[in-house]
Amino acid sequence: MVRSPLVRSPLVRSPVLRCRRALTAQAAVYTETGSPPDVVRVIERELPDTADSLGAGQVLVRMLAAPVNPSDLNQIEGTYPVRGRFASMTLRDGSEISGAVGGNEGVGEIVAVATRGVSGMQPGDWVIPRRAGEFGTWCTHTVASASGLHVVPRAWREGVRATDVACLKVNPSTAYRMLRDFAELRAGDYVIQNGANSGVGRAVIQLARHWGFRTINVVRDRPQLAALQQELRGLGADIVVTDRQLGDEGVKQQLRSLGAPIRLGFNCVGGRATLQMTKHISAGGTLVSYGGMSRQPVTMPTSLLLFRDICARGFWMNRWYAGCEGDPAREAAAAAMWQDILRLVREGAFSTQPLAEARWSATAPLADTQGLVARAAAWGPGAKHVFTFD
Ligand SMILES: NC(=O)c1ccc[n+]([C@@H]2O[C@H](COP(=O)([O-])OP(=O)(O)OC[C@H]3O[C@@H](n4cnc5c(N)ncnc54)[C@H](OP(=O)(O)O)[C@@H]3O)[C@@H](O)[C@H]2O)c1
Numbered sequence: 001m002v003r004s005p006l007v008r009s010p011l012v013r014s015p016v017l018r019c020r021r022a023l024t025a026q027a028a029v030y031t032e033t034g035s036p037p038d039v040v041r042v043i044e045r046e047l048p049d050t051a052d053s054l055g056a057g058q059v060l061v062r063m064l065a066a067p068v069n070p071s072d073l074n075q076i077e078g079t080y081p082v083r084g085r086f087a088s089m090t091l092r093d094g095s096e097i098s099g100a101v102g103g104n105e106g107v108g109e110i111v112a113v114a115t116r117g118v119s120g121m122q123p124g125d126w127v128i129p130r131r132a133g134e135f136g137t138w139c140t141h142t143v144a145s146a147s148g149l150h151v152v153p154r155a156w157r158e159g160v161r162a163t164d165v166a167c168l169k170v171n172p173s174t175a176y177r178m179l180r181d182f183a184e185l186r187a188g189d190y191v192i193q194n195g196a197n198s199g200v201g202r203a204v205i206q207l208a209r210h211w212g213f214r215t216i217n218v219v220r221d222r223p224q225l226a227a228l229q230q231e232l233r234g235l236g237a238d239i240v241v242t243d244r245q246l247g248d249e250g251v252k253q254q255l256r257s258l259g260a261p262i263r264l265g266f267n268c269v270g271g272r273a274t275l276q277m278t279k280h281i282s283a284g285g286t287l288v289s290y291g292g293m294s295r296q297p298v299t300m301p302t303s304l305l306l307f308r309d310i311c312a313r314g315f316w317m318n319r320w321y322a323g324c325e326g327d328p329a330r331e332a333a334a335a336a337m338w339q340d341i342l343r344l345v346r347e348g349a350f351s352t353q354p355l356a357e358a359r360w361s362a363t364a365p366l367a368d369t370q371g372l373v374a375r376a377a378a379w380g381p382g383a384k385h386v387f388t389f390d
Pocket of ligand 1: 069070071170171174195196197198199200201219220268269289290291292293294295315316317318353381384
């Protein structure tokens with residue numbers, strides 16, 4: 001059966017006899033934490049769709065694109081510090097559930113603006129969530145507080161895709177801040193990183209190249225290693241090795257004779273692979289951990305702390321964004337960073353990581369969309385997914 005994308009409910013009369021309308025939105029919702037493919041289900045619910053039916057300060061947003069990030073999956077599993085926003089929802093059949101919509105990052109287009117309490121936003125504007133947990137982005141439409149959104153200036157949209165904007169706030173921004181905020185890198189300096197083929201890793205490679213820094217990139221071994229090495233070199237990687245090769249005498253010798261310091265190490269893995277990598281950071285350098293994909297702890301030999309003065313730090317983009325609240329200088333720095341990244345995308349100097357597009361069609365049978373969401377929200381090898389909405 002083919003449904004209309006926006007099924008309008010019959011007119012509902014409010015106590016003051018004003019006509020209110022609604023549209024049927026679809027959303028990937030979980031009512032309890034657990035393995036994402038098991039606990040996330042696609043529901044239909046009705047949302048107000050006119051200016052006078054929205055509450056003060058609210059806007060109706062039609063989502064354009066929303067990625068599936070590892071942290072989104074951690075959030076659904078209940079292991080991420082930012083919890084999903086659980087709320088009561090009325091489903092299309094009239095039943096009530098308490099659930100949270102999955103996803104924290106994405107871009108949407110404003111469809112309607114409340115008659116009161118919203119300024120500086122209008123239909124047609126593209127918006128991104130101001131903070132993680134603001135609202136779930138894996139949905140066709142949502143009603144959001146205008147105060148929880150950033151408007152993407154129209155000039156920034158030119159020459160970029162919605163998926164580039166949808167993936168802007170987390171991975172490229174993390175790479176940008178880590179390269180800028182932990183050392184005074186000079187042209188020619190090296191950065192070593194693991195998980196170099198991840199979204200953040202690819203962003204590090206491209207931004208480093210743009211700013212004149214060099215990168216040593218560690219990936220896991222795989223059957224198509226040569227193809228991956230070539231792909232990362234194409235992005236600007238200087239050296240690409242596997243975590244096993246890091247222990248080879250030839251590679252150790254190569255990294256000892258670079259002629260420039262390895263001032264920073266970026267870690268999103270943990271465990272032995274990180275220990276091996278940290279040994280290559282130059283004296284006085286810094287290891288910045290920003291992820292823990294292996295779920296193993298980060299350990300550091302005492303000798304690296306004492307005799308090499310290696311410093312271990314952590315970085316969390318959400319904490320950096322939280323510092324924007326009430327700090328106009330940092331808020332301006334965030335805007336400048338996003339503008340910079342989108343300019344590089346427009347100029348062909350930066351590409352968003354390869355993403356498998358999961359096309360979410362509101363006219364498809366709900367069971368098909370359920371399958372699409374379950375596949376996109378599963379851990380495992382292969383490309384990361386991004387939902388795009390018809
Ligand atoms: N701190 C922050 O603010 C921040 C911001 C963005 C991302 N992150 C974190 O950074 C990490 C990468 O995120 P992303 O979105 O860039 O990831 P992604 O594009 O989905 O890539 C995942 C990466 O993790 C590697 N990986 C997966 N399982 C692994 C394991 N068991 N051992 C070693 N490596 C493994 C993958 O390597 P293979 O190709 O070999 O599988 C790949 O390089 C995640 O932990 C994420 O939560 C943190």
